[in-house]
Amino acid sequence: MESRNFKLDTEWSMIHYPEKPNGFGILVVGDERHFVNNKGSFWTQNEGKRSLLNMWKHEGYTVFYSNLYGRHWGSKKAVDLAMSLCCHIIRNEILNNSFHVVAEGMGALVALKLFSQSDIKIRSLVLINPVFSLTGHLEQEKENKFFYKKLIAELEKAYEMDIFQLKEKLKCEEVASKLKPDIPVKIIHVLSGSRAYKQSKILKNLSDKWEKERLPVSISYVLPEKKLQVGSQTVQFFTKHEQVL
Structure with a gap:
């Protein structure tokens, strides 16, 4: 079985299984275009996302995500459902119970709020063009x-x-202030479009703050034509933080 669609609360979720599991899971929290239904998802229909998903599966990662009520913008009910999904995965799948998390755009608002939840363990966090505020x-x-x-x-x-x-x-x-010294964070900023350039200014100010606080945050800037590098960068980051089970 390559993938499975299922419902939690009223929302569709999806899990993708690798051919040779490495024992680690990736929770994905998508951006504005993200969706999941009974037949598929944005990650199975969009060429770029499908390529990234296939790379993670090839490396042995089990990938899962939820529709999260559509354009949730970090709402409490979206955070609660993301928590429920993680707990469901822990109960039903044979995986290390400390997950990697990948969040894009507004998905960062949910991912960062998960830091305050004690029921799940986050191994590492990758943020792609995140909305922090x-x-x-x-x-x-x-x-x-x-x-x-x-x-x-x-x-x-x-x-x-x-x-x-x-x-x-x-x-x-102030979500951005909730980074933790024990959870490594990688931010990948793809410089495409005017919004991305505006966000890069916000990111620069935040990075100065994180550096002073000595938080484990690394930042990569990627040109649009080099977007394929995102996959290899995430895998390298995950692998680096899998030494301790």
Whole structure:
């Protein structure tokens, strides 16, 4: 069996099995285009994602993910479901119970909140073009009225509150400050599009902060034409942090 689709809560999830398992699992938390249904997922239909998925499977990794209610933007219910998925995998699969996590874009908002959960162990974290701050993301999108209006509608749906309440809530939260000294983090920033260049400025400020705090964070910048390097970079990073079982 190469893969299996199943439901948790109301959401479809998917797990991919390697031909020769190495005993380690990868939780994937996708970006805005990510989806899972009863037949497949964004990772099986998109050529670039499928190539990355196949590389991980070839290296022996079991890969799993959930639809997470669509455009969740780091909502509590998305974090809770990601937790439930990890617990389901631990109960039903023969894997090391300390997972690698790969999160892209808004998926970083969920992945970083998993740090505070005691029920699962994160072995390492890879962030690809991450969104670290919803407040900062809202400010970025203000320049384009259409996308800004669309983003607000998605946020209100995901958090089940109006944007004014949400902005007050966000003032009390700073996800990027929740990195931990015992969990290695690799950030891969693909420099494609104006949003990516704006995010690189935010990343530069954060990296200065992490360096002062001596947190185990490494950052790689990748040009669009070199995107295929992402797969080998992630595998090298995972392998480096599998010495201790």
